[in-house]
Amino acid sequence: MSTVYNLKREVEKPIRLTGGHRLCAGCSTGVVVSGVLRALDREDRAVVVNATSCLQVSTFMYPYTAYMDSYIHSAFENSAATCSGVEAAYNALKRRGKVEGTVKFITFAGDGGTYDIGFQSLSGAMERGHDMVYVCYDNEAYMNTGIQRSSSTPRFARTTTTPVGSVGQGKKQNKKDLTEILVAHNIPYVAQTAPIGNFRDLHSKSYKAIYTEGPCFLNVLSPCPRGWDYPMAMLAEIIKLAVDTCVWPLYEVEEGVWRLSYMPKKKLPVEDFLRPQGRFRHMFRQGNEWMIEEAQSYVDQKWERLLEHSGA
Amino acid sequence: MSSRLSGNEAVAYAMKQINPDVMGAFPITPSTEIPEYFAAYVANGEVNTEYVAVESEHSSMSVCIAAQAAGARAVSATSSCGLALMYELLYVAASCRLPITLACVNRALSGPININHDYSDSMGARDSGWIQIYAENNQEAYDNIIMAMPIGETPSVRLPVMTCMDGFITSHAVENIELLETDAVRKFIGEYNPEHYLLKKENPLAVGPYDVSAYYMEHKVQEAEAMKAAKSRILEVAAEFEKISGRRYGLFEEYRMEDAQLALVLIGSTAGTAKAAIDKLREDGVKAGLVKIRVFRPFPGEELARALAGTKAVAVMDKSEGFSANGGPLFAETCSALYNLKERPYLINIVYGLGGRDVRTEDIEKVFGRLADIAVTGETHPAYTHMGQRSREEETV
Known part of the structure; x- marks a missing residue:
């Protein structure tokens, strides 16, 4: 791969996730999956592994698959173990001369399938050191079942299980920092990214994750127009705001070395990210100013820590 | 050749003779010895199986499903709560028509927790679409493992096979047993060459679709037909097995x-x-x-x-x-x-x-x-x- 990223050249590669799948308009998941798979070298094959999710039901509804590569879905909570199994089979068959060429193993799961129910399976697979990439497309709630809170849902967000009422004010707890938990697994490569701008960040991190030997993890912010309640056309802008407010900083940890991937020219206030989203609407009601203040102070604190880690 | 083995060692020994591509391994009493013996075979270079020591039975069955779908022969062993933790995936394995072999060393389900024998574990899994073959003694436990793959892998069947033996009573008691020569075992089970698999270069495969009502029932009926077809296949394999072992089995x-x-x-x-x-x-x-x-x-x-x-x-x-x-x-x-x-x-x-x-x-x-x-x-x-x-x-x- 040339070290200079060229979007035009990348999109000229044969497509690996075909159109016609059933993901919603304004959903980022298809963009994320295409973006990650595009990083595969042309001649390499992949086996795509998928947890039960919006992505799964939308891209492989019998008898149609949207994937040009082999694909397996087994259940909700076991996509990392499933990927381990495919990789183990590859090693065994390769050793016995029964499989040819390079095959890469890439898992996609939502935040419910990663932060929550699939967490044990993920942790186990990372510890065992399989040569695989695990991609969490993080849309911050159980969207496939209709917007229920997960441990990835940020504080104050309204979901159908953290509704806003006369007493309830959305989710009470902060978002679990899964990326840092994966860093603590001491695996070769962990990165936090998003499909932003010309996709350079997503592409280069995907490439590194796919072509670094051993278990690699990507956490990709993946807005959901239904769950986040923003106008469909705003997808790219919402992602940009998440990054420029430092709600979702872009960074990577390679062999234990932290590196900030993107320093906003001007760090925007968190409320710029919150305002366009219906899930945070109640935070802007009179008397709820404290929520925005607390959300800001939480983001600032996390951002400072990240700057410290990455020596930026 | 005659030997003296516990049920667990007999099963592990049969697996060694088979030399499967992948083993999903997780300990649970009383089946723990099977992955233990097998780990020793791996460590001593007696097999070249990819041994995946996972973090739960849920993951060991997930590994087996994925490995078998990828084109490999996958085996595992479990008991009791371990099998219960696999239940969701037992159905997935059967509906994906993946002829995995699982040694189930029967043990009572919790609660209260109890480590001894009954069939509450495998009986709970009786409607999961797995073939279930039970052993009376060590000899049968050994023989059943060897017959499992020729039964499950047959195109008309393509179902996973659970071979069951009684926890402790059979798994831990040492008995005289007749073992087959490894060459005879390998010849009997043959190579595993599925028609479709994930790692097949010429033709990518997608496994595990979202199956809507317009198709789901056809798939379930095919699975039911496969289970019916298994009956005659079990008898055919038993007849072939008798030729190499002299031991006769029926339903x-x-x-x-x-x-x-x-x-x-x-x-x-x-x-x-x-x-x-x-x-x-x-x-x-x-x-x-x-x-x-x-x-x-x-x-x-x-x-x-x-x-x-x-x-x-x-x-x-x-x-x-x-x-x-x-x-x-x-x-x-x-x-x-x-x-x-x-x-x-x-x-x-x-x-x-x-x-x-x-x-x-x-x-x-x-x-x-x-x-x-x-x-x-x-x-x-x-x-x-x-x-x-x-x-x-x-x-x-």
Whole structure:
């Protein structure tokens, strides 16, 4: 791969996730999956592994698959173990001369399938050191079942299980920092990214994750127009705001070395990210100013820590 | 060649001879020794299997599903709660038509926690689409593992196979056993060359779709047809196996059933105890017999009906409690198998041995005593009882 990223050249590669799948308009998941798979070298094959999710039901509804590569879905909570199994089979068959060429193993799961129910399976697979990439497309709630809170849902967000009422004010707890938990697994490569701008960040991190030997993890912010309640056309802008407010900083940890991937020219206030989203609407009601203040102070604190880690 | 092995070692040894591509390994009593022995074979270079020591049984079955879908032969072993943790995936394995081999060392399910034998684990999984073959002793446990792949991998079947043996009673007791030569085992099971698999270069494959109502039922009916087809395949494989081993297997074993008027239907190691009791009763002139179910899935209903057609009274002995309030699972299957006979024997159900409670020849003789009464009086009430319960008055501590 040339070290200079060229979007035009990348999109000229044969497509690996075909159109016609059933993901919603304004959903980022298809963009994320295409973006990650595009990083595969042309001649390499992949086996795509998928947890039960919006992505799964939308891209492989019998008898149609949207994937040009082999694909397996087994259940909700076991996509990392499933990927381990495919990789183990590859090693065994390769050793016995029964499989040819390079095959890469890439898992996609939502935040419910990663932060929550699939967490044990993920942790186990990372510890065992399989040569695989695990991609969490993080849309911050159980969207496939209709917007229920997960441990990835940020504080104050309204979901159908953290509704806003006369007493309830959305989710009470902060978002679990899964990326840092994966860093603590001491695996070769962990990165936090998003499909932003010309996709350079997503592409280069995907490439590194796919072509670094051993278990690699990507956490990709993946807005959901239904769950986040923003106008469909705003997808790219919402992602940009998440990054420029430092709600979702872009960074990577390679062999234990932290590196900030993107320093906003001007760090925007968190409320710029919150305002366009219906899930945070109640935070802007009179008397709820404290929520925005607390959300800001939480983001600032996390951002400072990240700057410290990455020596930026 | 003759050897002396525990059931677990016999199963692990069969797996070594098979040299599968992938093993998903996780410890749980009493099956733990199987992945332990196998790990030693890996460490000593006696096999070149990819040994994946996972963090739960859920993941070991997930690894097996994925590996088998990828084109590999995958095996695992488990017991009790480990099998329960796999339940969701047992259905996935069967519906994806992946002929995985799982050694189930039967143990009671929690709670309360108990490490000893009954069939509550595999009986809970009886409707998951897996072929289930039960062993009476170490020899059968060894033989069943070797027959599992030729059965499951046949294109008309393509279903996963669970070979079951009694926890501790069979898994840990050391018995004399006849082992096949490794070359003979490898020749018998052959190479695994599936038509479609994930790693096939020429033709990518997608496994595990979202299956809408327009297709789901067709897929389930195909699975049901495969289970029906498994019955004849099991017998074919048994016939081939007899040629290399001299040991004969059927869907069930009939013991002194030719002229039996009173019969038991049961599974597993209790058959040994029952055979001893029957021999004694036969000396006293009692026409007693036994049907030992070997293959529970597919259930040999028609064959069982024929075997029991000439009897007067039958006790179905369930070593698992189904909480149906209507008897255990083997009883339900036997009743339904016999229903269309023009003349049926009287049927009762005795649930026994839960959590490893011992059963002795005297207990079996008592059952035959009751069957003798029923044959005369026709009185089956109560048709569903539990063997050897302490009375309420008795000290429980």
